[in-house]
Amino acid sequence: MSTLFLDISRLVLRLHSGLRPTGIDRVGLAYIERYRERARAIVSLRGFSGSLSPSESQHAFDLLLASTRKRDALRRIAMRACINGMRGQYDKRSILLHTSHNGMEYPRYYGAMAKRQIRSVFMVHDLIPMTHAEYCRPGIDAAHRKRIHTALRLADGLIMNSTATLDTLTDEAHRADLRVPPGVVAHLAPGNTPHAPGARPIDAPYFVMLGTIEPRKNHWFMLHVWRRLVERLGAAAPKLVVIGHRGWESENTFDMLDRCMHLQDTVIEESDCSDERLAAWLHHARALLFPSFVEGYGMPIIEALAMHVPVIASDIPVFREIAGDTPDFLDPLDGPGWLARIEAYAKHESIERDAQRARIAAFRTPTWHEHFAHVDRFLETLA
Template identity: 60%
Template sequence: MSKILIDVTRLLTRLYDGLLPTGVDRVGLAYVQRYGGQARAVLSERGVSSVLTERDSLKAFEWLTSSICNRNSIRRLVISACTSSLRKTAFERGILLHTSHNGMEFQRYYRAMERRNVRSVFMVHDLIPLTHAEYCRPAVDQAHRQRIRTALEHADGLIVNSRFTLDSLIAEAQQAHLRMPPAVIAHLASGLPVRAHGKRPIDTPYFVFLSTIEPRKNHWLILHVWRRIVEEYGNAAPKLVIIGRRGWECENVIDMLERCVALKGVVIEEASCSDERLSTYLQYAQALLFPSFVEGYGMPLVEALELQVPVLASDIDVFHEIAGDIPEYIDPLDGLGWIAQIKEYMQPESRARAAQLDRAKHFRPPTWTTHFERVDDFIGSLQT
């Protein structure tokens, strides 16, 4: 078995900053839980990397999996890593597993791994900044293109979360006239622990929208939908719970949240929501709303269906790949379609909701066991 190295730079930085894990972070934490007992941790900055000692690696993995944040200890660990970077650690054979996009763009990172006799395997979560730059911050498309093309040129292998992401990656390689490295599709399991029902958080019917607030997630349309529903139903309108931080390029959404009188008391923002509270919100919801214009995967869809919570989702390919015919699919531009489905699903005896719950009984959620079986086989194939 190859020696496993895991780049934990993003995870440790976010822990230090006191930030709750995103979907990308949940994936990284799953890799730490799976391989941490036999792995070494890697820290990197602008392509300059350091392999932590076994002792420091175990410390870092323990902090990450337990969410223990001792800022002084993390600072000392980083200083130790900077010192150890002067020593050229090499392995008989090694595999780097890098599960975030951070640092993919630096060629010296790959070269340093080659000198350590380590093969670099990166996870690609999406190519959205390349395919849909209009939904991202300015210049993010250029930065992400550099990441992806550097990985295509220098990575020994790529892990992707969906067929949709792999197809996007192949198209980018062809457009850039670059070779396509070996790749494996490994669907992601829910990062949300399955918990027993807690106390119902809201007495009246409500829907959940789980996502960072950013343009491609389509919050603006849903808020206009909700205003129309409030106009029709008044105090009987269902609540909308938006779970996620405010992101970028979303001023119009913030204007609606802060200044739309009709939505006051009806739309509830939860910017920092623990896993326990999120699980409770989902379990009592009429449905999860997932109206994105584009996704590389769609972790909230998996999280909801695993909890047997209905989903109203955009009619996009990757959602069909993950969930088949279980959700109700609606075009992300079809405001009237969203209104109709929400009005149906808010009813106590909704037949459509009951029918989806029946379909959801047949949902087979991706598991980390299956994910890592595919990853382990892939790692093995790179050594032959």
């Protein structure tokens, strides 16, 4: 059995900063839970890497998986890895598993692993900064292209979260005349630990949007839909609960949230939502709304369907891939369509909502057991 190394750099940085885990972070935590007994931790910065001893690694994994973050202890762990460097003896069958995009762009990182005969396996979550730069921060397209191209040239293996991501990656490799390393597609399971749903947060009917507020998530569009709902229904309009911190390039959305008087009593913003509170919001919602223009996966859809909560989502290929025909799908710019569907789902007795709930009964939620079965078989071919 090969020794595994888990790169925990992004997790240490974000959790030390007091940030709540995003979807990518939750994947990293799932990998720690799965492989911790046979793994050692690596921390990297700008391509320079350091490993922790087996005992230090177990301590780091405990800290990252704990419900309460010990920020000073996380900082000490990172410093310890920097001091250690990549010293020591390494099993020639060792494999590095890196589940975030951070650091993929530095050839010296791959070189340090190759020098010790450690095979480098990276997870590719999406190519959105390259394919849809208009939704991202300026300059991130060039940075992400460097990450992806470096991984295509130097990685020993890749893990993709969806066939849609693999197809986009393959297209980019052909365009850039680069090889596609050996890889595997493994769908992601719900990232949240199951929680009892708890009491209903508010009495009024409401819908939930879940995710960082950024342009591709289409919050601005949905807020205009909600303004029209308020104009038509007044106090009877359902509430919209926006869960996620404020991101980038979304000043128009922030203006709507902060200054639109029509939305002040109707839109609820939850920028720092615990897993327990998120479970309560989702469980009692009329539906999860997911009007994104582009995604690499769409974990909130899986999380909602796993809780038997209906989903109304953009009609994009990756959502069809991971959820089949279970949700209701709409064009992300079909204002009248979204308006009509939300009004229908908001009714106490909703034929449309009941029909989806019947479909949800047949939906099979992806599991981490299945994900890691695919990954383990792939890793065996490398080792």
